[in-house]
Amino acid sequence: MTSWALNLLGQYGAPLLGLITLASCLALPVPASLVMLTAGGFAASGDLDLPLVSAAALAGAIFGDQIGFFLGRGGQSALYRLIDRYPRRAAILTRARDLLQRGGGIGVFLSRWLFSPLGPYVNFAAGAAGLNWLRFTVWGAAGELVWVSLYVGLGYGFSHNIAAVAQFAGDISGLLAGLALMLVTGLWLRHVVREHHRKETANL
Template identity: 30%
Template sequence: MHIDAWIESVPPTAVYALIGLIIGIESLGIPLPGEIALITASLMAVKGVVSPWGIAACAVAGAIIGDSIGYSIGRKGGKPLFEKLGRKFPKHFGPSHLATAERSFQKWGMWAVFFGRFIALLRIFAGPLAGALKMPYWKFLIANVLGGVIWAGGTTLLVFKVGKAIEPWLSRVSWAGLAAAVVVGATSAWVMKRRAAKTHARIEAEEAAKAAEAVRTPVAD
């Protein structure tokens, strides 16, 4: 069963907790389809099954709390935590992915947490990596709250408004919304993977150059 069908199958009162849980776990650093789950719940709100404000509130809370827990885990575990995860889950936490995420933090600082909310793969790194890099918590919290409110709350209300505007074609919109979420997620993942592959290739080239230089350099007596 796909996650959208699963969410639609649970009692309406449980949808709120489920959305908060899915987005919270994803923000914690575990890859889950948070965007698809959020859009599915927002479309349910268009049909009147759940409240859009309730979905937005639970999604925002899940995003902020999940990221904060991830920050705490990263701060305690440090970079060795990512090395362990890289060995166990190379597709998501490999050295090249970590290097790409670190470059984003070096470029944007605390705003990598904010921008990371809108990029599928960077989203799972934002909290733990901010903690591992010892980013001051107050800086992290500002970016975390802003990103959570704008991404989770904004996505919910935007989908709800658009859905209400074209409610007569809701069945088609539902599929279009889910398709759009898949495309956005897949595109973000593809971009991040390309950047990760380039970073990985650059790191390997630098290491090979250093090894070659070490071989050419004579050892002093």
């Protein structure tokens, strides 16, 4: 799948990149981050236009987010029946819902790039939970801008060693995701403790 996508990228460029980022936002198994890195490398060598591939990747991601959101909103029961058949995906959806409940718009933003494996499921969960569409769209678009800028930019800046950059990006993404999860959990626990303390004080 990866070799096929990378070979076609040089031929079809921006339109293919847009389709790949769209598909990734619907939880389809496509190597979106690697393809964006490669597109950035092609842009550095002059084979692709940097603004065009960046815009295509961003547009595809935002459009994919919107499809996922409205699938979640319009087909809640069908979505949960489907996911219940696959325990692994059910677990991912649960994590996505937890992130959304703890962070709201910030959760949507972080799931675009820092917790990117959760992104498609946050889309579904946001729609199913009735999250405000404008809030979802603004935070989602901001997160997708970070995601696209990060990967296309790394590919452009380190075009001579895409494989090493891909490995580094994967490692640093995992590290940052862990740190961010600790931070979000800590903030949530602090909020719970404060609420508990406030209720106890009010009852005195």
